Amino acid sequence: NFMLTQPHSVSESPGKTVTISCTRSSGSIASNFVQWYQQRPGSSPTIVIYEDNERPSGVPDRFSGSIDSSSNSASLTISGLKTEDEADYYCQSYDSSNHVLVFGGGTKLTVL
C-alpha cells in the first residue's frame, strides 16, 4: 500500500490563506480520488473536500482542493482563515487494487 504524508503542523493568521499538502508515496495521486476531513478538538471528523476538489453542501467556498501530478500530491487550501478553522485536517485516498483506504497522518492547523 502507498502512504500519504502531510506536514505535522501549519500556522497562519486570521484572514490569510494556508495550504496543506498531502504527498502520495507510490502510484499516481491522480489514480484515486482524494478526500479531506476536518476534525475539531473533541469532535468527530467531517468531510470538507471529496473527489479531489469537490465541496459538500454546507462547506464554505473558502475551502478548496487540488491535485498536482508533478509533485504527486494533493492540497487543501483555506482562504480567509477564521479562528473556527483551527483543527486537524486529514487527507484520505484508497488503493483500488488492494481494496483498502489510506489516511494521511494529519496536519494541525493553528490560526493565531
Add this chain to the structure above:
Amino acid sequence: EVQLVESGGGLVQPGGSLRLSCAASGFSFSTYWMHWVRQAPGKGLVWVSYINRDGSSTSYAASVKGRFTASRDNAKNTLYLQMNSLSVEDTAVYYCARGISVGGQYYYYGMDVWGQGTTVTVSS
C-alpha cells in the same frame, strides 16, 4: 436528521473480545457502503474496515485482518464490528462512517457522515 450512533465500547483485557454496534437513522441504510475508522489517543485516523451494501463483501486493514469482522443488519439499520484477540494496540475511539454518495451513486472511497465514536480500552 442523518445520524450514526456507536455503542459497545468499554474496557477489555488483552486477548478478549468486544462487539461494537452502530445504529443508523435518517437515511436509507441499505443503500450505503459503511466503514469503521479508529483513532488511538492523541493519534491520527486509521481506516479499519468497510462493508458493502448487502454485507456480501468486506475489506480490512492489515492490522486487524483475521481478528475483526464487520457485518450489518439492514433490517435493523445497524452496523457491527466483532473484535477478537484484542491487544493494547487496539485501544482507540472507534467511529462508524457512511460511505460517500455522489450524484445519486454510492461509493466506498470516502466517508460523508461520521458517528460520535465509542471508546475501546484494552488493558489488564
